[in-house]
Amino acid sequence: MQRSPKRRVTIITEQVLTKTTAKVPVLILNGFLGSGKTTLLKSLLVQSHKKNMSIGVVVNDMSELDVDGQIVAQTEFFDKDDSNFQSIYSCVLSSKKGIEKLAQALDMILTDGGPDLLVIETSGSCHPMPLIEFFSTQSRFKLTGVLTLVDSAMIDQDYGSGQQIVPIMQRNLQNQQRDTTNLLVEQVMFCSHLLLTKVDRIEQIKLQTIAESIHGLNPFVSVVSVPWGNLPMDDVLAMPEYDYHRVEQLIQELKPVFEAESQDDRPYNLATRVIQDDRPFHPQRLWDTCNQHLGQHIYRSKGFFYLSSRDNVSLLWNQAAAGISLELIGYWRAGILEDENNGLDEMEMEGLRERLKKETGRFGDRRCHLTVIGDRSQVDWFAESLTRCFLTEDEIEYWQSGGEFPDPWPDSYVTRKY
Numbered sequence: 001m002q003r004s005p006k007r008r009v010t011i012i013t014e015q016v017l018t019k020t021t022a023k024v025p026v027l028i029l030n031g032f033l034g035s036g037k038t039t040l041l042k043s044l045l046v047q048s049h050k051k052n053m054s055i056g057v058v059v060n061d062m063s064e065l066d067v068d069g070q071i072v073a074q075t076e077f078f079d080k081d082d083s084n085f086q087s088i089y090s091c092v093l094s095s096k097k098g099i100e101k102l103a104q105a106l107d108m109i110l111t112d113g114g115p116d117l118l119v120i121e122t123s124g125s126c127h128p129m130p131l132i133e134f135f136s137t138q139s140r141f142k143l144t145g146v147l148t149l150v151d152s153a154m155i156d157q158d159y160g161s162g163q164q165i166v167p168i169m170q171r172n173l174q175n176q177q178r179d180t181t182n183l184l185v186e187q188v189m190f191c192s193h194l195l196l197t198k199v200d201r202i203e204q205i206k207l208q209t210i211a212e213s214i215h216g217l218n219p220f221v222s223v224v225s226v227p228w229g230n231l232p233m234d235d236v237l238a239m240p241e242y243d244y245h246r247v248e249q250l251i252q253e254l255k256p257v258f259e260a261e262s263q264d265d266r267p268y269n270l271a272t273r274v275i276q277d278d279r280p281f282h283p284q285r286l287w288d289t290c291n292q293h294l295g296q297h298i299y300r301s302k303g304f305f306y307l308s309s310r311d312n313v314s315l316l317w318n319q320a321a322a323g324i325s326l327e328l329i330g331y332w333r334a335g336i337l338e339d340e341n342n343g344l345d346e347m348e349m350e351g352l353r354e355r356l357k358k359e360t361g362r363f364g365d366r367r368c369h370l371t372v373i374g375d376r377s378q379v380d381w382f383a384e385s386l387t388r389c390f391l392t393e394d395e396i397e398y399w400q401s402g403g404e405f406p407d408p409w410p411d412s413y414v415t416r417k418y
Helices: 037-050 067-073 096-112 129-135 152-158 165-174 180-190 204-215 233-237 244-259 283-293 333-338 346-356 376-387 393-400
Strands: 024-031 055-061 085-089 117-121 141-151 193-197 223-225 270-277 298-305 313-320 323-331 368-375
Touching (some): 024 037, 037 055, 037 141, 037 193, 037 233, 055 067, 055 096, 067 085, 067 298, 096 117, 096 129, 129 141, 129 244, 141 152, 152 204, 204 223, 323 333, 333 346
Parallel strands (some): 024 141, 055 117, 141 193
Antiparallel strands (some): 270 368, 298 313, 298 368, 313 323
């Protein structure tokens, strides 16, 4: 799985700017780690394709692995090096560095005159305030929606169906402490639209409690349940311009505190760790590790990997809070070559062999690339626990001789068409 190549930044000329005078509407998808922003983005891409709309996309990932950017880039909606798709990774968009990179990305997107709609998917650790301030000064863009997605399953599990959010926030204020609860609350307070996700995992009576608790943080907006990212594009296009006046006082109150955080690419005591290895995971050991050692403060882990028991398929690892899903991404070239019934002719086989010769791993193009995001106190420990789940050298020898290991993972994968 290859990282999207870096794109050359160009400067917009006055001639380009005169192609169109209408402001490009901007939709910001904000929300804590694992709240479902990428799922919503891909749903909007499908709808824009059906409407024959030109859509620009900026994807932000605080990790250097850029998983979300790779996922979106591999869809059918963007060609290679398409200027309408920009990926900003290894920093948080709300940091000073992130805002600078955003300005450069917008220059690239405007080189062809500007899309019908610009959608920005922020990192889960992104604070909305710097983005709102940034777009309030932009003459070529009109901020219409700041959508905050809230993972209702996480709120139920970590905040007692939302009833513990305010008490924890009050305790933080008394202790002059800022952590991920502050971030979650302030994401809600700045939003123009509040979306509850993963509602299918919550009992209806609990969902009502969650909605009421969250709505109390921002009573000026409506709360909408959005299962599987099903937000109608017509609703997006009908959104009025963002109400900057409503948040003026909030900005003034938070500005002194936030300026101290603006240089930090890992705010709110968050840390990221990247795991890269060419070995497969031992399926039983990985299962046991996730069930026994996945702590509350491991907020997100994601990436591409393979199991020794399923070494022909490339899987997407997607963990948010206590939920983990495996999604089928594709088939490893090495696995296709090893399949006697692959249906390829000799010329196609030779082409695959030539491509595999360029791979540096021991097992062809097979590899595991994962990023772990969590509290600094736990992220190293969980990353090390995952690393111990790779096959040992003795197990590799056994595996390559045809040996098998127990596999408790579900036979079916999450498969969605976009």
